[in-house]
Each structure stands twice: as structure tokens, then as C-alpha cells.
């Protein structure tokens with residue numbers, strides 16, 4: 066919540082987690098259970114399963130499959146870690162630019178299961194108006210406001226925050242939903258959520274705001290400020306065209322609140338799983354994914370087809386073809402037509418419709434390394450920090466400041482932008498992006514010479530220009546619930562015709578909460594259940610898996 070007070074008290078015993086709302090299954094409990102995820106029939110021990118993509122979804126699946134006694138075979142076309150891409154600045158060890166995921170809500174408890182397993186250090190993310198940011202500047206229509214908390218901003222910002230909280234409660238029964246999540250009351254949660262699905266699937270986030278009683282009694286300016294400053298982590302006007310259901314999921318599960326960064330880089334989570342040696346069925350002590358792969362993944366996949374013996378045939382960039390009993394793809398679904406020649410009969414036409422109609426959002430980030438966290442210097446004239454975490458309607462939109470500790474260079478994310486603002490950057494080379502950002506920030510901080518502090522080379526990304534992604538993450542449009550539903554439930558394959566069995570999908574765009582890594586992890590765990598089931602395996606009686614309860618707890622279907 067950028068300018069808002071917390072919507073809920075933070076001292077409840079039971080926290081809000083990403084439990085549902087579409088599929089209220091406790092993934093965190095499932096993976097932490099001492100009985101493990103299940104048993105693979107002994108004749109399949111060592112069976113190879115192809116996993117396409119070594120991002121978080123692919124790595125979690127490979128790791129859990131290895132523990133069950135499978136031999137996962139990872140294919141990666143670009144960089145291990147995928148959209149958890151921590152680019153180290155040249156010459157440094159731990160000074161990173163987080164080009165993809167960078168702030169992880171503590172409500173993402175399945176993701177944090179792996180963070181804790183690997184013993185990684187985390188810290189509060191310097192989001193606007195949080196103590197971790199130190200100070201925040203909100204600069205709109207040429208006027209800057211310096212603040213530590215919401216209370217320091219002019220009353221209009223508080224009115225916006227109150228209107229948003231009021232609209233959520235009035236039109237989405239926010240508190241009842243969160244109470245059901247907090248107490249893991251799946252029945253109440255489904256009852257509440259299932260009434261909202263048909264109401265809001267066809268309508269946009271903007272529609273929700275504009276048609277709410279709470280905002281209707283305020284000025285257009287309030288709505289505009291809400292779009293520019295958002296609720297939690299920055300401007301949300303880029304999400305205004307998205308389905309309101311997607312926004313509700315984010316706020317109700319607190320994705321946008323209490324976020325932490327991974328010290329030294331988020332890519333340590335997937336890369337850590339690659340090197341971690343868990344206790345496994347079938348494999349000797351000390352077995353790791355890295356060891357099973359002799360140190361490196363296979364190259365990118367170019368084709369997936371059904372072989373004459375019924376197995377799935379995977380071909381890589383170098384023309385090597387191997388056969389598998391099951392294949393899991395975790396890349397963005399558009400890549401199943403642009404990067405991979407995926408035989409059409411492997412999915413139903415309804416599934417192809419969903420895979421191809423998926424809509425991605427654009428996102429760009431530009432980072433520089435600086436000699437020290439100079440922004441903490443005090444301006445003698447004002448007594449304020451010389452520079453702050455900045456939210457603005459200017460080109461940069463969000464500027465984030467990272468203090469890496471004593472004796473270490475600092476890092477500035479000069480600009481983190483989405484959609485139209487990201488497209489403005491798309492054709493620009495990195496130096497031009499830095500110059501544009503510095504020029505915009507000079508209007509806010511006329512006395513600060515940011516450039517004089519820059520060391521090393523700047524780093525930038527535009528996910529939409531990368532052929533291995535084609536966009537940053539899914540942003541479902543109105544009317545997309547049915548597509549999400551088909552993709553999310555695809556791991557339940559018992560009723561599929563034989564030619565469609567054995568190929569599984571997981572990852573950010575299969576999830577109900579795209580742009581949050583927890584969703585990628587949860588869909589990957591669904592796929593693990595699906596693959597285990599496909600090979601005749603079963604879950605322990607006291608630790609049922611997602612597929613065991615899908616018939617009762619699974620997302621509601623809308624009529625076709």
C-alpha cells in the first residue's frame with residue numbers, strides 16, 4: 066500500500082498467506098509434511114522426466130521430482146533462474162540489479178519454504194513509505210511531497226487510501242475474505258470468492274475503482290492519484306485494464322504488502338535448489354540436480370512431439386532428441402508456438418485457445434551502481450535526505466534505492482516501469498535510458514548530481530524484447546477466467562484422451578497470481594502431483610496433495 070494505512074491489523078496470530086482464493090490448498094503444509102509428497106512405484110525409480118525451463122517453477126519441480134526418485138532432465142534456453150534474474154555488477158560479488166522478481170511478500174509461504182531451506186538472508190524491501198525506504202518522495206504534476214509515512218502526505222492521499230479500503234470492503238467483502246484465508250476456512254473462502262468470480266471476471270480494475278461508491282463521491286484527481294501512486298509498491302494505472310479478479314487476488318492475499326528482498330540476489334533460490342542435496346528416494350546421499358546433470362542443463366528445447374511408442378519426444382537446439390514418459394514446460398505459454406514446435410495434438414483446441422490468448426505485460430528496469438548510499442546524506446537547508454525512494458508521474462515512475470551496507474557500493478533502480486511507460490524505453494540503448502531517467506529525476510532533485518556517483522556500467526532489461534519471455538508476466542484481461550481455469554487445472558489429466566496425457570504446464574502464466582513467484586511455485590507443485598499420479602504414484606494418506614482434493618476445492622468453472 067503506497068499511501069494507505071494498513072487495511073488489516075498486523076498483530077493477528079494467524080497470518081494472511083497465499084492460500085487460495087481460487088484453490089484453497091495449503092501448499093506450504095504439503096511440502097513441509099514429514100511424510101513427504103508421495104511414493105513412486107519402484108519400477109519407475111530413476112525414470113527420466115523432462116523439465117523445460119530452469120526458472121523457479123522448473124527448479125522446484127525438478128527438485129521435488131528428484132526427491133521422489135525421478136530423474137529430472139532440465140532444459141534451459143537462456144539463464145538459469147529465469148525471471149529471478151540477479152545481474153551482478155561487474156567486479157562485485159554480491160552487488161546486484163534485480164531485473165525480474167525483487168520483492169517477495171511474506172504471504173508467499175511456499176516460496177519462503179525454499180528460501181528458508183537454503184538458509185538465505187532476507188531484509189525488508191525499501192517500498193514507498195516503509196521504514197526500510199527511510200524516506201519517500203511522491204512527485205505528481207510537478208509538485209513533490211517528502212514523507213516518511215502516509216500521515217506526512219497531504220490529506221488527499223489519505224482520502225485515496227480510505228476510498229480504496231472502503232471500495233474493497235463494500236464491493237468485495239475484503240475483511241471476510243481475509244478472515245477465511247487467515248483461518249484457512251476453505252469452505253467460507255470458496256463461498257465468498259465464488260460469488261465474486263462471475264461479478265468481476267468481465268470487468269476491469271478501472272471499472273471497479275470508477276464505479277465504486279467510495280471513489281464516486283471523490284474527484285477525478287483522487288482516481289488519478291490512486292493510479293499514479295497505487296497501493297503498496299508503486300503506480301497501478303498500468304493494471305487498470307486488467308481483470309479486477311486479478312487485482313483482488315493480489316490484495317486479499319497480501320502480495321503487495323510486507324515484502325522482503327533476498328540479500329545477494331533472488332536467483333540464489335532457484336540456483337540454490339540446483340546445488341542442494343536433499344534426502345531422496347532411490348538416489349544416494351549427496352545427490353543434487355547439478356550432479357544428475359553433470360554440471361549443466363541441456364540446451365533450449367525446439368520441439369515436443371508424440372513418439373510412435375507413446376512417449377514424448379523432446380528435441381533441443383542442437384538436434385538432440387530424447388524420449389520421456391512425461392514432460393513439464395514452465396516457459397511462457399506463447400513460447401509453445403514461437404520457440405518450440407509443439408505438436409498441435411498434444412493440447413486440446415480449447416487449451417490452445419487459452420495458451421495463445423494469455424496476455425503479457427511489458428516491463429522495463431534501469432539500474433546503476435553508485436559509489437555509496439549518498440541519498441542518506443542530509444540536506445543542510447531542509448534537514449531531509451538529499452534523495453528518497455521516489456514515485457512520480459514522470460518517465461521514471463518508480464525509483465528504488467538499495468543500501469548494500471558499509472563499504473559497499475549502493476544500487477539505484479532509476480526506473481521501474483510497466484506497459485506504456487516500459488514501451489517508451491524499449492527501443493532506447495542503455496546509456497540513453499540512464500540519461501532519460503537522470504533528466505527526469507533532475508526535475509525532482511535539482512541540486513543532486515546523481516551521475517557523479519555512478520560507477521561501473523548500467524544494467525537494463527525489457528522483458529518483452531527477449532525471445533525467451535516475450536513479456537514480463539501475465540496480466541489477465543476481463544473474460545480470461547475460463548482461460549486461467551483451463552491452464553491451471555491442466556495437471557488433472559485423468560479424463561484427457563491418450564494423445565494429450567503426459568505433457569504438463571506450470572509457471573507464472575499458469576498461476577492465478579501472475580507476477581508473484583509464489584504462483585509459479587504453487588503451479589509447479591500441482592505439476593509434481595500430476596506427474597507422480599501419471600506414473601502411478603500416490604500421496605501419503607495423511608498428506609494429500611493438490612490433485613487429491615481438486616474435485617472438492619478446485620476453482621469453480623464458469624459456463625462455456
Ligand SMILES: Cc1cc2nc3c(=O)[nH]c(=O)nc-3n(C[C@H](O)[C@H](O)[C@H](O)COP(=O)(O)OP(=O)(O)OC[C@H]3O[C@@H](n4cnc5c(N)ncnc54)[C@H](O)[C@@H]3O)c2cc1C
Pocket residue numbers: 117118119120121122123140141142143144145146147148149164165166167168169170364365366367395396397400404405428528533534536537538571572573574579580581582583585
Ligand atoms: C520485471 C519483473 C518483476 C517481477 N517482480 C516480482 C516481485 O517483485 N515479486 C515476485 O514474487 N515476483 C515477481 N515477478 C514474477 C516472478 O519473477 C515470476 O513469477 C517467476 O520468476 C516465474 O518463474 P517461472 O519459473 O514460472 O518462469 P521463468 O522464470 O520465466 O522460467 C522459465 C524458463 O524457461 C526458459 N525457456 C524459455 N524458452 C525455453 C525453451 N525453448 N527451452 C528451454 N527453456 C526455455 C526461460 O529462459 C526461463 O528461464 C516479476 C517478474 C518480472 C519479469
